[in-house]
Amino acid sequence: MNLNAMKTYQPSEEVDFVIVGSGAAGGALAMELSVAGFSVVVLEQGPFETNVDFGHDELDHLFYQKYVGGPKGEYPQTFRRSEDEEAVVQDFLPPLLYARMVGGSSVHFTANYWRFREIDFNERSVLGPIAGTGFADWPISYDDLEPYYTKVDWQIGVSGTPGPTDSYRSKPYPLPPLPVKSSGVLFDKGAKALGWRSQPSSMAILSQPYNGRPGCVHCGKCIAFGCEMNAKSSTLAAAIPVAIDSGNCEVRAESTVTRIETDENGRANQVVYLDIDGVEHAQKGKAVIVSANGAETPRLLLMSESAQHPNGLANSSGKVGKYLMFNISPSSFGVFDEPLNEFKSVQVTRILLDFYNSDPKRGFYGGGGLDARFMGIGPAYYSLACMPPDAPTWGTGYKAALADYYTRTMTVMGHTTSLALESNNITLDPTFKDKWGRPAIRTTYKDHPDDLATARFMTDRSRELLDAAGARQSWSDPVVEAVLGAHLLGTCRMGDDPAESVVDRYHRSHDVPNLFICDGSSLVTSGRGQPTMTIQALAFRAADHIAEFARQGTL
Amino acid sequence: MKDRRQFLREGSSALGALMTVNAIGATSLFSISCARREAGAAFVNLSDAEAADLEAVAEQIIPATDTPGAREAGVIYFIDTAVTEGMPFAGMLPFLKDGVKELAGKLQSSGSTAMRFADAEHDVQISLLTEMEPTPFFGMVSTLTKIGFFADPKYGGNKDKVGWELIGFDDRHAWQPPFGYYDGQLMAEERDES
Numbered sequence: 122m123n124l125n126a127m128k129t130y131q132p133s134e135e136v137d138f139v140i141v142g143s144g145a146a147g148g149a150l151a152m153e154l155s156v157a158g159f160s161v162v163v164l165e166q167g168p169f170e171t172n173v174d175f176g177h178d179e180l181d182h183l184f185y186q187k188y189v190g191g192p193k194g195e196y197p198q199t200f201r202r203s204e205d206e207e208a209v210v211q212d213f214l215p216p217l218l219y220a221r222m223v224g225g226s227s228v229h230f231t232a233n234y235w236r237f238r239e240i241d242f243n244e245r246s247v248l249g250p251i252a253g254t255g256f257a258d259w260p261i262s263y264d265d266l267e268p269y270y271t272k273v274d275w276q277i278g279v280s281g282t283p284g285p286t287d288s289y290r291s292k293p294y295p296l297p298p299l300p301v302k303s304s305g306v307l308f309d310k311g312a313k314a315l316g317w318r319s320q321p322s323s324m325a326i327l328s329q330p331y332n333g334r335p336g337c338v339h340c341g342k343c344i345a346f347g348c349e350m351n352a353k354s355s356t357l358a359a360a361i362p363v364a365i366d367s368g369n370c371e372v373r374a375e376s377t378v379t380r381i382e383t384d385e386n387g388r389a390n391q392v393v394y395l396d397i398d399g400v401e402h403a404q405k406g407k408a409v410i411v412s413a414n415g416a417e418t419p420r421l422l423l424m425s426e427s428a429q430h431p432n433g434l435a436n437s438s439g440k441v442g443k444y445l446m447f448n449i450s451p452s453s454f455g456v457f458d459e460p461l462n463e464f465k466s467v468q469v470t471r472i473l474l475d476f477y478n479s480d481p482k483r484g485f486y487g488g489g490g491l492d493a494r495f496m497g498i499g500p501a502y503y504s505l506a507c508m509p510p511d512a513p514t515w516g517t518g519y520k521a522a523l524a525d526y527y528t529r530t531m532t533v534m535g536h537t538t539s540l541a542l543e544s545n546n547i548t549l550d551p552t553f554k555d556k557w558g559r560p561a562i563r564t565t566y567k568d569h570p571d572d573l574a575t576a577r578f579m580t581d582r583s584r585e586l587l588d589a590a591g592a593r594q595s596w597s598d599p600v601v602e603a604v605l606g607a608h609l610l611g612t613c614r615m616g617d618d619p620a621e622s623v624v625d626r627y628h629r630s631h632d633v634p635n636l637f638i639c640d641g642s643s644l645v646t647s648g649r650g651q652p653t654m655t656i657q658a659l660a661f662r663a664a665d666h667i668a669e670f671a672r673q674g675t676l
Numbered sequence: 677m678k679d680r681r682q683f684l685r686e687g688s689s690a691l692g693a694l695m696t697v698n699a700i701g702a703t704s705l706f707s708i709s710c711a712r713r714e715a716g717a718a719f720v721n722l723s724d725a726e727a728a729d730l731e732a733v734a735e736q737i738i739p740a741t742d743t744p745g746a747r748e749a750g751v752i753y754f755i756d757t758a759v760t761e762g763m764p765f766a767g768m769l770p771f772l773k774d775g776v777k778e779l780a781g782k783l784q785s786s787g788s789t790a791m792r793f794a795d796a797e798h799d800v801q802i803s804l805l806t807e808m809e810p811t812p813f814f815g816m817v818s819t820l821t822k823i824g825f826f827a828d829p830k831y832g833g834n835k836d837k838v839g840w841e842l843i844g845f846d847d848r849h850a851w852q853p854p855f856g857y858y859d860g861q862l863m864a865e866e867r868d869e870s
């Protein structure tokens with residue numbers, strides 16, 4: 122990537138596409154559209170860091186929230202469980218966990234890249250409605266998305282091998298699975314003993330050199346950290362450089378978007394933003410694509426209200442911000458006799474999807490997957506949060522336990538469904554503002570009882586698996602109502618009915634013909650955790666159709 | 677990132693409420709604390725007496741055994757810098773100062789001849805800290821001690837990586853399989869079979 126040769130545009134130049142956000146979706150869209158020959162400006166509120174800026178400092182990343190919350194007071198977020206409560210500022214950790222930088226959360230994610238399955242797209246038709254929820258079918262199917270999942274595999278770089286119950290794929294994986302860790306070997310052992318079927322994980326991390334990027338060196342500072350090797354397949358590593366090198370794309374970082382404006386014909390015509398010094402500019406474009414993530418995107422649309430759009434831009438349905446879904450990550454820990462050394466290498470090398478489907482016999486809706494990993498992301502975090510509940514918390518006993526457990530512990534983490542509820546949503550906080558004067562993002566969230574039941578079910582499975590693997594000691598995290606989420610889904614959902622959705626099946630907003638929305642907000646159902654692969658496939662598909670509309674003159 | 681709920685709930689709400697973050701200032705100011713530790717320099721935010729008491733508390737949280745504890749690891753230098761105005765844990769400083777006074781008060785009532793916590797006998801220290809366990813002060817010192825013991829040595833604690841050595845963490849930048857015992861064993865079995 123040659124940043125010195127990056128094409129730049131004047132804000133007054135009407136480019137073909139202005140894209141808000143450079144994460145998993147925005148980065149992919151920027152790449153596809155600029156390679157197709159369109160002029161693209163990407164506005165990213167965070168800084169343009171690259172792999173040479175990344176390090177392994179646990180204190181910086183986890184405790185000082187280098188990528189995630191940012192300095193206290195600059196980006197306050199508020200949280201409440203329902204409308205009946207007052208939302209309070211939640212700082213450590215904020216309710217919405219996302220990275221503010223070029224590449225977005227794809228820089229710091231776990232890189233679990235599971236495809237959704239056929240059932241995720243038409244589950245409502247199969248199971249029937251669930252009263253009191255927004256449980257709905259997607260307007261597209263796995264078949265529609267499959268070619269784009271495959272594009273993600275080959276263009277972004279995904280390592281793995283097909284599992285026993287995976288949906289069909291039109292091409293194999295481009296890269297073999299990453300080498301198994303001890304947690305994976307034990308996971309396999311436990312699964313086998315129970316008659317369950319484990320499989321190598323599907324990871325957006327290069328297991329060997331690919332597309333001019335080196336393979337993973339197993340440094341262990343993966344989740345929550347940027348990859349110094351560019352082996353983790355963030356859009357920063359895999360898509361942004363391609364976009365820039367096309368000669369058609371400018372990535373304008375430190376640009377905080379405050380408003381999308383429309384003209385007298387109701388078409389989006391410019392995106393207003395503040396530069397690093399707080400000076401306001403407006404980038405003109407023939408079309409606008411919003412990919413700011415499932416929390417920032419609805420906030421921006423709600424902020425962009427006008428006389429024509431009194432409830433916020435593209436919000437005639439009233440669904441902008443609604444149906445927020447987090448997924449749940451129920452987990453158990455196990456300690457074994459010999460050292461696993463899970464502080465090395467990537468988080469996940471084995472997964473299990475036997476419990477993917479919802480089973481009405483269980484008495485609640487929901488399903489999920491399990492993975493083998495280690496939640497002790499760093500030694501300090503481990504010492505505070507990853508010890509057995511009955512271990513001493515200070516003194517010689519605590520010290521001895523630390524020394525005994527650290528290298529011998531692993532986590533089995535579940536990833537479960539969240540139901541779409543209108544009462545779970547993103548709104549503008551009436552009281553607090555961020556450093557730029559934007560209304561703070563207010564999260565209202567309370568898990569559906571079936572979500573908690575599913576989480577408890579998967580907690581039991583995760584524990585069962587560790588015990589079957591021979592753990593000498595195991596314990597589980599209690600299932601409690603969420604106060605935060607890293608998966609920000611559902612808040613500008615796709616659908617054919619403009620009364621029930623925000624965008625159509627091509628991510629075109631129902632209200633504004635040249636305004637597209639494509640990111641985690643597009644998801645209709647939550648999937649079984651690991652949404653980024655699907656978000657990115659949607660982005661590749663959206664790019665295909667949007668490019669076609671542009672060529673046909675039907676934007 | 678997703679599983680910090682437990683940590684959040686158990687005593688870190690005080691941590692969260694009081695953390696102010698200034699990431700840019702943090703790194704540069706912290707790198708100075710390592711140098712101060714090496715030079716045995718004076719403390720910035722704590723009196724010598726307060727530092728001695730807090731160091732004694734930290735030493736009970738992670739004591740020296742056959743391997744170094746918090747005192748030898750230089751944790752007090754981490755703590756002193758971490759509570760500097762504008763730094764991430766600055767809000768904890770008043771609690772630390774008040775807590776030290778409370779310890780002195782309890783010491784007096786206990787009938788011990790020691791005037792300060794740092795001078796009290798081991799059993800007396802343990803007894804007082806056990807009493808203080810539910811307090812925000814104890815939670816804060818405990819949290820700061822653990823973070824300081826395991827953070828990068830440049831932050832003042834974890835001197836000579838003694839914290840990492842204790843638990844078997846190695847901060848090498850690159851690894852190759854086998855990573856641990858169980859995948860190593862599997863690798864050996866597969867090699868024997870072929």
